Amino acid sequence: MKTLRSPGLWLPLLLVAAFAVYPLITGSASTRESMFTVLMSVALASSLNILLGYTGYVSFGHIVFFGLGGYVGFYLIDEQGWHLFPAALLGGVAAGLLALLLGLSILRLRGAYFALATIGINEAMKAFAKQFALFGGPNGMELNFAIYRGYGGANAALWLVFWSLAVLALVVIFVSFKVKKSKFGLGLMAIREDEDAAEVMGVVAPRAKTWAYVLSAIFPGMIGVLFFFKNGVIEPESAFRLHLSIELLVMVMLGGQGTVLGPALGGAAYQSLRRTLLTSPMFRDIQLVVAGVLLLLIVLFIPSGAVGWLRSRWAALRRVLE
Amino acid sequence: MILQVNNVTKQFGGLTAVKNVTFDLPPGQILGLIGPNGAGKTTLFNCINGVYTPTRGKVSFRGEDITGAPTYRAARLGLARTHQIVRPLNELTVRENVIVGACYGREGLGLAKAEHVADEVLAFVGLAARANLLAGSLNVAQKKRLEMARALAARPYLLLLDEVLAGLNTAEVSGMIATIRQIREQGVTIIMIEHIMHAVMNLSDRIIVLNYGEMIAAGTPEEVSQNPQVIEAYLGDPELAARLLEEEKR
Numbered sequence: 001m002k003t004l005r006s007p008g009l010w011l012p013l014l015l016v017a018a019f020a021v022y023p024l025i026t027g028s029a030s031t032r033e034s035m036f037t038v039l040m041s042v043a044l045a046s047s048l049n050i051l052l053g054y055t056g057y058v059s060f061g062h063i064v065f066f067g068l069g070g071y072v073g074f075y076l077i078d079e080q081g082w083h084l085f086p087a088a089l090l091g092g093v094a095a096g097l098l099a100l101l102l103g104l105s106i107l108r109l110r111g112a113y114f115a116l117a118t119i120g121i122n123e124a125m126k127a128f129a130k131q132f133a134l135f136g137g138p139n140g141m142e143l144n145f146a147i148y149r150g151y152g153g154a155n156a157a158l159w160l161v162f163w164s165l166a167v168l169a170l171v172v173i174f175v176s177f178k179v180k181k182s183k184f185g186l187g188l189m190a191i192r193e194d195e196d197a198a199e200v201m202g203v204v205a206p207r208a209k210t211w212a213y214v215l216s217a218i219f220p221g222m223i224g225v226l227f228f229f230k231n232g233v234i235e236p237e238s239a240f241r242l243h244l245s246i247e248l249l250v251m252v253m254l255g256g257q258g259t260v261l262g263p264a265l266g267g268a269a270y271q272s273l274r275r276t277l278l279t280s281p282m283f284r285d286i287q288l289v290v291a292g293v294l295l296l297l298i299v300l301f302i303p304s305g306a307v308g309w310l311r312s313r314w315a316a317l318r319r320v321l322e
Numbered sequence: 323m324i325l326q327v328n329n330v331t332k333q334f335g336g337l338t339a340v341k342n343v344t345f346d347l348p349p350g351q352i353l354g355l356i357g358p359n360g361a362g363k364t365t366l367f368n369c370i371n372g373v374y375t376p377t378r379g380k381v382s383f384r385g386e387d388i389t390g391a392p393t394y395r396a397a398r399l400g401l402a403r404t405h406q407i408v409r410p411l412n413e414l415t416v417r418e419n420v421i422v423g424a425c426y427g428r429e430g431l432g433l434a435k436a437e438h439v440a441d442e443v444l445a446f447v448g449l450a451a452r453a454n455l456l457a458g459s460l461n462v463a464q465k466k467r468l469e470m471a472r473a474l475a476a477r478p479y480l481l482l483l484d485e486v487l488a489g490l491n492t493a494e495v496s497g498m499i500a501t502i503r504q505i506r507e508q509g510v511t512i513i514m515i516e517h518i519m520h521a522v523m524n525l526s527d528r529i530i531v532l533n534y535g536e537m538i539a540a541g542t543p544e545e546v547s548q549n550p551q552v553i554e555a556y557l558g559d560p561e562l563a564a565r566l567l568e569e570e571k572r
């Protein structure tokens with residue numbers, strides 16, 4: 001297949017595969033946990049990139065889909081006895097549906113208004129979760145440990161979640177590449193460059209934007225289910241963490257918005273930076289400040305991110321890096 | 323009639339930019355739209371393709387009422403346009419810009435076919451050598467050609483050209499005039515807004531003159547250039563139009 005021979009696709013796939021295989025080599029739970037965080041960042045950032053990088057809409061509250069999906073899946077597993085896989089699928093569906101509903105309304109807003117609306121939605125969902133008795137209200141839900149028995153024990157369950165996330169991250173990269181290379185993706189990029197001009201050329205922007213939003217929401221919804229299943233606990237404050245949203249933006253911008261490799265690279269780079277900061281007592285309390293400063297520096301000096309910069313610096317790289 | 327414009331009025335607050343404009347356009351013609359700066363020509367285009375909803379009046383395209391319909395609807399039905407102030411998709415390549423036109427225009431082509439059409443159109447407007455550059459890196463004359471290429475790639479029935487000759491040098495103007503003729507020969511109906519008189523006079527089958535939003539004259543280039551109201555409002559010099567027509571015939 002032509003697609004698979006394209007380095008623009010297999011480079012990021014290889015990168016993700018390397019993160020996935022690493023804990024297999026070390027066999028340690030702690031590498032598995034840090035690679036889980038990396039893979040999760042890569043997959044979330046790549047999803048956000050479909051909206052932010054391809055379509056040009058800044059979503060500050062993208063984590064709402066992670067939170068909502070997480071809640072729906074958690075509820076299905078914990079209260080309804082569903083297996084992780086169908087629960088994760090439904091978490092994705094729920095997030096996609098929310099995006100579909102929102103898309104028809106707030107995607108009419110442009111620029112800063114849209115960005116602000118997404119923050120509002122995240123806070124509204126958090127407030128809702130705190131009130132919603134079915135989801136445990138302000139205390140959230142806790143997984144009955146017995147549930148892990150169905151997966152061959154807690155340890156086996158944790159590995160299963162890890163492999164599921166790895167597969168999902170690969171799927172996200174593949175989808176991201178396919179979208180970028182499709183007619184649909186071209187329409188999105190036209191919207192990013194000049195929405196009015198795109199419409200004059202016939203791009204049905206309201207529809208295209210909505211599908212981009214839905215697509216960028218489904219995967220975070222599924223990832224939320226995996227994360228909270230592993231976590232064993234879900235509560236409003238941990239499900240709808242606004243600062244995680246902002247960190248995702250930093251990852252996408254750092255690696256290069258609108259590229260396939262960029263968000264994967266950015267997600268991994270940001271997480272390793274963060275790990276270093278977390279272990280340094282001097283920086284531990286100011287990691288968000290660091291994220292903010294980093295975002296500022298990127299916007300000022302390399303607005304197209306690392307991959308974007310490389311592509312514009314060396315024309316030959318354009319055929320290799322997508 | 324490919325286009326019917328019926329009593330179209332567009333107001334911006336207190337300002338009436340287009341006032342009660344009515345005309346029918348038969349297929350296959352080139353209609354020239356002239357008038358001084360600020361006469362409402364671009365606004366009329368915007369009312370036709372849906373950028374603005376007219377305050378009053380009706381626009382029908384190929385028998386279908388498209389008054390106030392979104393611009394993408396007009397595009398899908400086969401109405402393409404260029405912008406007076408060029409709007410390239412800067413971070414996409416020249417070729418990708420044109421592929422967008424082909425993908426989302428009247429024929430709504432798939433990517434592979436659209437690429438083919440794009441290459442054809444780029445060769446036709448003389449941008450083939452620049453196909454893989456970023457659109458933002460083109461100069462103004464090239465960006466005008468890009469506007470044209472994007473519109474043509476849509477394979478429209480009707481093409482609205484908004485000052486595609488402005489800012490071009492003499493050689494570029496003649497090149498563009500030849501291009502416009504060829505487009506018409508392919509059966510595309512055209513409305514062109516233009517300030518370069520000898521070009522409009524010679525390309526157009528009919529001309530409409532706007533002044534302060536009102537249609538003050540309509541007819542063949544000869545009729546219009548001899549209309550006293552037009553001469554006073556616009557051409558200024560009574561001899562000018564006649565001279566321009568002469569010039570081109572030689």
Ligand SMILES: Nc1ncnc2c1ncn2[C@@H]1O[C@H](COP(=O)(O)OP(=O)(O)O)[C@@H](O)[C@H]1O
Pocket residue numbers: 334337339357358359360361362363364365366
């Ligand atoms: N969006 C707008 N808002 C307010 N006034 C406008 C707008 N667009 C055009 N106008 C005004 O309408 C009049 C006609 O403008 P325009 O159609 O651009 O003229 P032309 O293309 O003939 O030079 C001008 O007075 C212009 O200032």
Ligand SMILES: [Mg+2]
Pocket residue numbers: 363364365406
């Ligand atoms: Mg104008």
